[in-house]
Amino acid sequence: MIRTIEWHDGSVRIIDQRELPGKTVFIDCQTYQQVAEGIRTLAVRGAPAIGVAGAMALVLAARGAVTDEREALMAVLKKAHAELAATRPTAVNLKWGLDRMLNLALGMKGDAGEMREALLSESLRIAQEDEELCRRIGNHGAALVPDGASILTHCNAGSLATAGYGTALGVIRSAHSAGKRIHVFVDETRPLLQGARLTAWELKEEGIPFTLITDNMAGYFMKKGDIHLVVTGTDRIAANGDAANKIGTYTVAILAKEHGIPFYIAAPYSTIDLSINSGDQICIEERCAEEVTTIGGVRVAPGDVRVANPAFDVTPHRYIHAIITDMGIIRPPFSEKLASTLVAQ
Amino acid sequence: MIRTIEWHDGSVRIIDQRELPGKTVFIDCQTYQQVAEGIRTLAVRGAPAIGVAGAMALVLAARGAVTDEREALMAVLKKAHAELAATRPTAVNLKWGLDRMLNLALGMKGDAGEMREALLSESLRIAQEDEELCRRIGNHGAALVPDGASILTHCNAGSLATAGYGTALGVIRSAHSAGKRIHVFVDETRPLLQGARLTAWELKEEGIPFTLITDNMAGYFMKKGDIHLVVTGTDRIAANGDAANKIGTYTVAILAKEHGIPFYIAAPYSTIDLSINSGDQICIEERCAEEVTTIGGVRVAPGDVRVANPAFDVTPHRYIHAIITDMGIIRPPFSEKLASTLVAQ
Numbered sequence: 023m024i025r026t027i028e029w030h031d032g033s034v035r036i037i038d039q040r041e042l043p044g045k046t047v048f049i050d051c052q053t054y055q056q057v058a059e060g061i062r063t064l065a066v067r068g069a070p071a072i073g074v075a076g077a078m079a080l081v082l083a084a085r086g087a088v089t090d091e092r093e094a095l096m097a098v099l100k101k102a103h104a105e106l107a108a109t110r111p112t113a114v115n116l117k118w119g120l121d122r123m124l125n126l127a128l129g130m131k132g133d134a135g136e137m138r139e140a141l142l143s144e145s146l147r148i149a150q151e152d153e154e155l156c157r158r159i160g161n162h163g164a165a166l167v168p169d170g171a172s173i174l175t176h177c178n179a180g181s182l183a184t185a186g187y188g189t190a191l192g193v194i195r196s197a198h199s200a201g202k203r204i205h206v207f208v209d210e211t212r213p214l215l216q217g218a219r220l221t222a223w224e225l226k227e228e229g230i231p232f233t234l235i236t237d238n239m240a241g242y243f244m245k246k247g248d249i250h251l252v253v254t255g256t257d258r259i260a261a262n263g264d265a266a267n268k269i270g271t272y273t274v275a276i277l278a279k280e281h282g283i284p285f286y287i288a289a290p291y292s293t294i295d296l297s298i299n300s301g302d303q304i305c306i307e308e309r310c311a312e313e314v315t316t317i318g319g320v321r322v323a324p325g326d327v328r329v330a331n332p333a334f335d336v337t338p339h340r341y342i343h344a345i346i347t348d349m350g351i352i353r354p355p356f357s358e359k360l361a362s363t364l365v366a367q
Numbered sequence: 368m369i370r371t372i373e374w375h376d377g378s379v380r381i382i383d384q385r386e387l388p389g390k391t392v393f394i395d396c397q398t399y400q401q402v403a404e405g406i407r408t409l410a411v412r413g414a415p416a417i418g419v420a421g422a423m424a425l426v427l428a429a430r431g432a433v434t435d436e437r438e439a440l441m442a443v444l445k446k447a448h449a450e451l452a453a454t455r456p457t458a459v460n461l462k463w464g465l466d467r468m469l470n471l472a473l474g475m476k477g478d479a480g481e482m483r484e485a486l487l488s489e490s491l492r493i494a495q496e497d498e499e500l501c502r503r504i505g506n507h508g509a510a511l512v513p514d515g516a517s518i519l520t521h522c523n524a525g526s527l528a529t530a531g532y533g534t535a536l537g538v539i540r541s542a543h544s545a546g547k548r549i550h551v552f553v554d555e556t557r558p559l560l561q562g563a564r565l566t567a568w569e570l571k572e573e574g575i576p577f578t579l580i581t582d583n584m585a586g587y588f589m590k591k592g593d594i595h596l597v598v599t600g601t602d603r604i605a606a607n608g609d610a611a612n613k614i615g616t617y618t619v620a621i622l623a624k625e626h627g628i629p630f631y632i633a634a635p636y637s638t639i640d641l642s643i644n645s646g647d648q649i650c651i652e653e654r655c656a657e658e659v660t661t662i663g664g665v666r667v668a669p670g671d672v673r674v675a676n677p678a679f680d681v682t683p684h685r686y687i688h689a690i691i692t693d694m695g696i697i698r699p700p701f702s703e704k705l706a707s708t709l710v711a712q
Contacts, residue, residue, distance in 0.1 A: 210659070232672070232673065233674065234659060236615075239680075241618035269581070269587060270581075270582075272586045317665060318667060319665065321389065322563050323555070324388040324567050328579065330588070331581075
């Protein structure tokens with residue numbers, strides 16, 4: 023299996039997801055700034071994956087610091103933390119991964135060498151945990167997938183979006199591995215086509231049957247009775263269960279409701295952000311117009327037109343049938359359950 | 368104004384809409400087969416426009432026939448009628464235009480020269496009527512557009528989709544001409560991007576303010592309160608008011624309902640097909656996979672994947688607040704009103 027992100031001989035090796043499925047290109051980042059650039063430009067994307075990338079970037083920051091003096095080293099880490107956190111404002115996992123690393127450093131007593139060592143170990147642990155969490159998410163979620171089910175997914179919440187295995191695609195992988203005869207409808211997911219490029223690629227590699235559709239076809243197939251459930255990932259879950267995810271997820275949730283189809287989201291617990299009460303407080307990243315007006319370098323609209331390009335939308339909790347986490351399936355009402363789940367950690 | 372389609376010196380001149388907005392290319396069709404190819408490959412598209420194209424193609428068929436003998440000439444026309452009707456199965460206007468021409472020929476007493484003359488006049492009349500109808504649709508529909516309204520439209524139901532002026536864009540043009548301060552949200556309309564390529568181009572030419580979005584963003588802007596009404600065209604309306612239109616229209620209608628936003632369709636009366644009771648009987652054209660897997664020649668998905676590409680969907684009448692026609696605005700319940708409207712012609 024191709025690794026989305028890994029620590030490789032003193033650098034952070036990421037697969038350049040912008041080049042998939044056409045080319046398999048790896049980028050070896052030597053500095054945290056290179057990782058930040060990779061996150062910003064979506065060479066690495068997916069909420070859990072950028073959490074791991076951020077953590078590993080802080081290892082590069084610590085190793086790249088010219089000082090061994092504690093205060094100065096912490097200053098470097100804090101600066102890197104701030105720069106990395108600003109690359110993608112919506113996903114909580116990035117902030118979570120960065121905070122976990124910084125808190126480790128803040129709490130440490132050792133010298134610079136020990137700190138660098140501990141940070142590396144912690145980042146590898148985050149990556150390993152992420153893959154294990156995904157497998158647990160997959161196993162929990164597979165129970166919700168009936169034999170013979172046809173499943174719609176949006177964007178890519180697969181192994182490429184995580185340290186491995188995937189969240190929404192983890193559920194699909196687990197159901198498939200368990201011998202269930204499933205079929206996947208893959209929304210292409212404009213503007214950046216993560217569904218067409220990445221999810222289709224992963225499913226093809228795994229031999230899981232699927233049909234690629236444009237985003238505006240899902241309603242048609244739901245009406246025909248061809249889709250039995252929806253599962254997507256999420257970048258941030260508010261305390262009330264509202265969930266931010268790739269633009270278009272909200273539309274899919276409304277379509278699912280209108281057709282009486284269950285809508286599930288799948289995510290590790292680190293995606294839950296109890297510091298915000300509702301999805302209204304989630305900052306929605308606005309990306310550049312060119313992502314909409316060009317595709318693969320080909321211009322698809324007249325020049326000099328006004329474009330909107332919100333990268334995410336928020337699906338209110340009332341549309342969500344269950345949140346599939348590594349700690350089990352959480353069903354509505356979400357408010358109390360999410361809080362108690364977190365406390366139980 | 369650029370003409371979508373016109374009779375030009377013995378040939379049918381169409382603007383090649385596949386090349387817009389990048390290039391303005393005209394195709395002069397000398398034979399009905401060339402027009403059929405233009406319709407099939409979407410060089411000319413839009414329900415009313417292909418109705419006009421079909422009618423003019425029969426003029427080419429009549430003029431191209433090597434015989435002046437009546438029976439033989441009728442056989443040529445019938446063959447051309449069948450070939451042209453088969454190019455796009457969903458829109459009723461194509462069949463309507465072809466039938467009108469064939470019926471004229473069948474009912475005529477004159478010789479071959481007179482018949483060719485009469486067919487040409489009739490096709491020009493159809494084109495002229497279409498533009499006049501669109502202006503009436505626009506005027507009726509403008510009354511539904513409040514000053515300051517933000518309007519979502521899907522695909523292209525503009526002058527490019529008709530002999531001129533447009534249906535849904537006719538409503539928008541009329542409201543704008545009347546001095547209403549409107550803003551348009553333009554769905555790009557995958558797979559063939561008629562919104563991004565054609566509607567954006569028309570609105571830019573007209574100086575009507577708009578924002579281009581991907582299809583999966585409409586829900587986001589509705590939730591924000593940025594969209595106040597939806598108006599689209601339609602390719603066929605069943606007797607109960609169900610309406611077929613470009614894939615994704617059904618999704619937009621559901622989103623509108625969920626957000627309490629009126630959803631209107633705009634079309635000439637020739638779009639109403641009383642021969643079918645409901646939208647379930649409308650044949651949905653399935654187009655080739657390459658329209659989904661490539662954009663402007665650029666491959667956006669892995670090779671050899673299964674793709675679905677229904678070109679249309681059906682919006683059930685219960686989602687439609689009104690049908691804006693040249694004969695006025697028809698509101699639910701549609702069944703009786705549509706029937707009586709047709710009888711009143």
